[in-house]
Amino acid sequence: MDLDAYVLTHGHDWARLDELTGRGRLTGAESDELVERYQQVATHLSVIRTSAPDGALIAHLSSVLARARIRLVGTRVTSWRGVLTFFTERFPAALYRLRWWWLGCLAANVVVTGVIMLWLLGHPTVEQSLLSPDEVDQLVNNDFEGYYSEYAASHFAAQVWINNAWVSAQAIALGILGLPVVAVLFTNILNLAVIGSVMIRNDRGELFWGLILPHGLLELTAVFVAGGVGIRLFWSWIEPGGLSRSRSLAREGRTAVTVALGLVVVLAISGVIEGFVTPSSLPTWARVGIGVLAESVFFAYVFVLGRRAVQRGHTGDLSADLLEDSVATQA
Known part of the structure; x- marks a missing residue:
């Protein structure tokens, strides 16, 4: 390709985009016109990089596109339509595409929690080495139930939301290293198993399950989703498939960000349930029913909305135009 002729032919398009x-x-x-020019110049940049790579020209067009993209982000992507698209297509598609990873993580953690709890129930001396009789009495008769009503509901909901979001963020962020994700999840379920075994041994099992299940179903599912996505991030550079390791890791990293952002809302919902429903005066069956309903809605969201989004071609990764801009900016 004659680069000079190409510049002469399309230079006014680049100047016009910069002007707008x-x-x-x-x-x-x-x-x-700004949108149209942006798409044209992105195509021109792709052609130049493929057919007649010129470092100075690529850098110039990348800069023009980056500035235009910032302008477009300010006018279109942050709109409510963009938010709606995220929660109806990108986030559910990411959850559906990665379903076997987080479902496997969920199943493994449930099994391990059950095994640890049963083992502790069969070995009471272990419990005695962890907690003194006074600490057990305080936990069983005061602390566990009081934890859910100690603070105002709104303050408590915000507190647990921040804590669970932090645990989930750790699970995803540490995913690239592999083993730290397992450590974070194991610490989480070990605490649950120890408290559960103590409560059940002291005939407070009904109270334990009645306070854990309303919010815990959705909350722990979100944590296990984060863990499964973190493990997938680790596996993306161990076994990249048909991609290079860097491209595989980049793709799954972008998808992990999608999941992390979406889980903020999921955990906010579980936080509201924990703050307002769990300690409420509703009968146990009603509180647990609300938890089961929230969990059912989440799974329907993934396996109905997510499956349809994947069938339409969504993967949870960035859209094509965002990826083009990202590549151009890096160039």
Whole structure:
């Protein structure tokens, strides 16, 4: 390809895009033109990088596209439509595509929790080495139930939301290293198993399950989703499939960010249940029923909405135009 001729032919398109980007206010027609010019210049950059790579020209066009993208982000991507698209397509598609990873993580953790709890119930001396009789009495008769009503519901809901979001973020962020994810999850379920065995041994099993299940079903599912996605992130560079390790890790990393952002909302819902439903005066069956309903809605969201989103071609990764801009900016 004759690069000089290409520049001469399309240079006015690049200049026009830069001009529109720099304007303070755009009319409706100019906004449409900005989008059209952006797509044209992105295509031109792709052609140049493939057919006649020129470092200076690539850097220039990348800069023009980056500035235009910032302008477009300010006017379109942060709109409510973008938020709606995220929660109806990108997030559920990511959950559905990675379903076997987090479902496996969920199943493994449930089994391990059950095994540890049963083992502790069969070995009371272990419990005695962990807690003194006074500590057991305080936990069984005061602390466990009091934990859910010690603070105002709104304050408590915010507190548990922040804590669970932090645990989930750790599980995803540490995923690239593999073993730390297992450590985070094991610490979480070990505490649950120890408290559960103590409560059950002291004939407070009904109270334990009645306070754990309303919020715990959705909350722990979200944590296990984060753990499964973290493990997938680790596996993406161990076994990249048909991609290079860097591209495989980048793709799963972007998808992990999608899941992390979506889980913030899921954990906020579980936090509201824990703050307002778990300690409420509702009968146990009603509180547990609300927890089961929330969990059922989540699974329907994944396996109905998520499956349909995947069938339409969504994967949970960034959309094509965002990826093009990211590549251009890096160049």
